[in-house]
Amino acid sequence: MSQRIASTTAAAGAIRKRQRTLAESQTFFAWILLIPTMIVVAIVGLVPLIQTFYLSLTDARLASITPAEFVGFENYAFLLQDTQFYRTIGNTIFFTVITVGFEFILGLVIAMVINSNFRGRGLMRAAMLIPWAIPTVVSAQMWKWMYNDVYGVINDLLVRQIGILDSNVAFIATNTTVSLVSIAAVDIWKTTPFVALLLLAGLQVISGDVYEAASVDGANPIQKFLYITLPLLRPAILVTLIFRTLDSLRVFDVFFVMFGQRSDTQTMAIYAQQNLVDFSDLGYGSAVSIAIFFIIAIFVVLYVTFLNVEES
Amino acid sequence: MAQKETTAPLYTTTRSRVQFWQRRNMLPTLLSYAGMLCILVVIGLPIYWMIIASLKTNQEIYTIPPTWFPRELTFANYPEAWSAAPFGRYYLNSMLTTVIGSGFEIFFAVTSAYALVFLRFPRKQVIFIILLAALMIPPEITIVPNYITVARLGWVNTYQGIMITGIAIAYGTFLLRQYFLTLPREVIEAAKVDGAGHLQTLWYIVLPIAQPALVTMALISIVYKWNEFLWPLIVTNTTDMRTLPIGIFWLLDQEGVTNWGVVMAGTLFVIAPIVVIFIWAQKYIVEGIAAGAVKE
Numbered sequence: 001m002s003q004r005i006a007s008t009t010a011a012a013g014a015i016r017k018r019q020r021t022l023a024e025s026q027t028f029f030a031w032i033l034l035i036p037t038m039i040v041v042a043i044v045g046l047v048p049l050i051q052t053f054y055l056s057l058t059d060a061r062l063a064s065i066t067p068a069e070f071v072g073f074e075n076y077a078f079l080l081q082d083t084q085f086y087r088t089i090g091n092t093i094f095f096t097v098i099t100v101g102f103e104f105i106l107g108l109v110i111a112m113v114i115n116s117n118f119r120g121r122g123l124m125r126a127a128m129l130i131p132w133a134i135p136t137v138v139s140a141q142m143w144k145w146m147y148n149d150v151y152g153v154i155n156d157l158l159v160r161q162i163g164i165l166d167s168n169v170a171f172i173a174t175n176t177t178v179s180l181v182s183i184a185a186v187d188i189w190k191t192t193p194f195v196a197l198l199l200l201a202g203l204q205v206i207s208g209d210v211y212e213a214a215s216v217d218g219a220n221p222i223q224k225f226l227y228i229t230l231p232l233l234r235p236a237i238l239v240t241l242i243f244r245t246l247d248s249l250r251v252f253d254v255f256f257v258m259f260g261q262r263s264d265t266q267t268m269a270i271y272a273q274q275n276l277v278d279f280s281d282l283g284y285g286s287a288v289s290i291a292i293f294f295i296i297a298i299f300v301v302l303y304v305t306f307l308n309v310e311e312s
Numbered sequence: 313m314a315q316k317e318t319t320a321p322l323y324t325t326t327r328s329r330v331q332f333w334q335r336r337n338m339l340p341t342l343l344s345y346a347g348m349l350c351i352l353v354v355i356g357l358p359i360y361w362m363i364i365a366s367l368k369t370n371q372e373i374y375t376i377p378p379t380w381f382p383r384e385l386t387f388a389n390y391p392e393a394w395s396a397a398p399f400g401r402y403y404l405n406s407m408l409t410t411v412i413g414s415g416f417e418i419f420f421a422v423t424s425a426y427a428l429v430f431l432r433f434p435r436k437q438v439i440f441i442i443l444l445a446a447l448m449i450p451p452e453i454t455i456v457p458n459y460i461t462v463a464r465l466g467w468v469n470t471y472q473g474i475m476i477t478g479i480a481i482a483y484g485t486f487l488l489r490q491y492f493l494t495l496p497r498e499v500i501e502a503a504k505v506d507g508a509g510h511l512q513t514l515w516y517i518v519l520p521i522a523q524p525a526l527v528t529m530a531l532i533s534i535v536y537k538w539n540e541f542l543w544p545l546i547v548t549n550t551t552d553m554r555t556l557p558i559g560i561f562w563l564l565d566q567e568g569v570t571n572w573g574v575v576m577a578g579t580l581f582v583i584a585p586i587v588v589i590f591i592w593a594q595k596y597i598v599e600g601i602a603a604g605a606v607k608e
Binding site for chain 1: 344347358359375376377420421423426427428431434443444446448450452453456457458478479482485486490494495521524532539575576586597598
C-alpha cells in the first residue's frame with residue numbers, strides 16, 4: 001500500500017519533471033528560432049534608434065570640428081515651438097488619412113472581386129499588381145510628367161477628351177491642398193495593389209465552408225460580409241493598416257521627386273532629412289526623427305487596441 | 313464567441329461545394345466583370361501611357377496636345393536604354409541579391425513567426441513589442457549606422473553588403489505572425505498528438521495551410537529587394553556591383569527631362585521579371601489548401 005503510494009508520487013514527480021523539461025526545451029527551441037531575427041532587428045534597428053536618441057540630446061553637427069556638447073532636451077523644447085514641424089505633421093497626417101482610407105476601401109473591393117470565381121481572374125490578379133512593381137522614383141517622375149499643366153496627359157484627358165475641366169490645371173505646382181491630393185492619388189494608384197494582395201491572402205485563409213454554413217442559415221451577402229468576412233479578416237486588416245500607415249507617415253521618395261524641398265507640402269520625413277543632411281544639424285534632425293517615431297507609435301497603439309487581435 | 317461559431321463548421325462537410333455555386337445567380341459575376349473593367353482602366357491608363365511613351369520618338373513625346381497613339385512607332389528607345397548603362401551586369405547583380413536576400417528573409421521570418429505563434433515560452437509579448445517598435449523606426453536614421461556596421465564587417469561593395477537584410481525581416485515576421493494566428497489551431501494540435509515534431513508540423517502542416525500568406529510575404533520581400541535603391545547605392549562604389557534601380561535612376565538623371573522614351577523603355581525591362589513572377593505566383597496565392605487540409 002504505502003509502496004504503491006510511494007511509486008505513484010515518484011511517477012507524478014517524474015511526469016512533472018518531464019513537463020518541466022518539455023517546457024524548457026520548447027523555450028530553448030523558440031529562442032533558437034528567434035535569435036537570428038532578433039539580432040538583426042537589434043543591430044539594424046534598435047541600436048541606431050538609441051544612437052539617434054542620444055544624438056538628439058546634443059548639438060552635434062555633420063562633419064563639424066568642434067565636439068558635440070550635451071544640451072539636454074533643448075532640441076525638443078525648440079521642436080515644440082517649430083511651426084514648420086507642425087505644418088509637416090499636418091501635411092503628413094492629411095496625406096496618411098486620404099491614402100490609407102482610399103487604399104483600404106479600394107483594396108478590399110479589389111481583393112473581394114479577384115477572390116471570386118470568374119474567367120480571366122488569374123491574369124487580372126497579376127495585372128493589378130503592376131503599378132506596385134514600378135520603382136517609386138520612376139512612377140513619381142512619370143506622374144509628375146502626366147500632371148504637367150502644358151503637355152500632361154491628365155489635363156488632356158480632363159479638358160479635351162472628357163471635358164469636365166474648362167482649362168488646364170497645375171495639379172502639383174500651386175495650391176497646397178490640390179498638390180497634396182494629387183500626390184495622394186499617385187500613392188493610391190501605386191499602393192492599392194499591395195493592400196489588395198495582403199487582404200486577398202487574408203480572404204484565402206478563410207474557409208469556404210464557413211460561408212456555406214452561413215448561407216444555409218439564411219445569411220444574406222451583406223450579413224456574410226459583416227459577420228464572417230470582416231471578423232475573420234481582422235488579423236490581415238491589422239497587418240495592412242499598420243504597414244500602410246507606417247509607410248505613409250514616413251513617406252519620402254514620392255514627395256521628394258515631385259516637390260523637392262518645397263516647404264508648404266513638406267512631410268515629416270523630408271523635414272528630418274533636410275535637417276540631418278542639408279542643414280547638417282544632426283542634433284535637431286535626430287530630435288525630429290525621434291518625434292516621428294513617437295507619432296507613429298501613437299497610431300500603432302491605437303490600431304492594436306481597437307483591432308484587438310490578441311484575444312485568441 | 314463568434315470565432316467559435318465560425319470555425320466549428322470547418323469540420324463538418326455534409327454539404328458539398330457544388331450546391332453553393334449553383335445557388336449563385338449571374339448578378340455577382342456581372343458585377344465582378346464591371347468592377348474589374350473599372351479597375352483595369354484606372355490601373356492600366358498610366359501603364360499604357362508608359363508603354364506608348366517608350367515607343368514614341370522624342371519630338372512626339374513633347375507635342376501639345378499629347379498623342380494617344382504613336383504617329384510613328386519606334387523601337388530605338390530600347391537598345392538605347394540598354395546600352396546607356398551596363399544593364400546586363402545590373403540584371404545579374406539584382407537577381408543574385410534578390411534571390412539570396414529574400415531567401416534568407418523568408419526563412420527567418422517563417423521560423424520566427426512559428427515560434428511566436430505556436431510555441432509557449434516566457435516574455436513572448438516583449439519580443440512582439442520589440443518587433444513592432446522595429447517597424448516604427450524612421451529609415452533615415454538607420455542608413456548611416458548600418459553603413460558603419462557593414463564597413464566594420466568589411467562588406468562594403470560586396471553582394472553580402474547589398475543583400476544583408478534590414479528591418480524588412482521584422483515586417484515579414486509580423487506579417488506571417490498575423491496570418492498564422494488565423495490558422496485552425498485544432499489541426500496543429502492534432503499533428504502534435506500524432507507525434508509530429510515542431511519542424512514536421514511547420515513543414516507539413518503550417519506552411520501548406522498558410523500558403524497564400526507565405527507567397528504574399530515572399531512577393532513583398534522580392535519586390536522590395538528588387539526595387540531597393542538607396543541602400544545598394546550607398547553600399548556599392550563600383551559600376552560592376554550596382555543594381556537595376558540604380559541604373560534606372562542614372563537614366564532618369566541623365567535623360568529624364570530630355571529623353572523620356574528611353575527612361576520608360578528602361579523601366580519596362582526592369583519590371584518585366586517581376587511581372588513574370590506575378591503571373592507565376594498569383595495562382596499559389598489562391599490555391600491554398602485551407603479547406604481541404606481540415607476536411608481530411
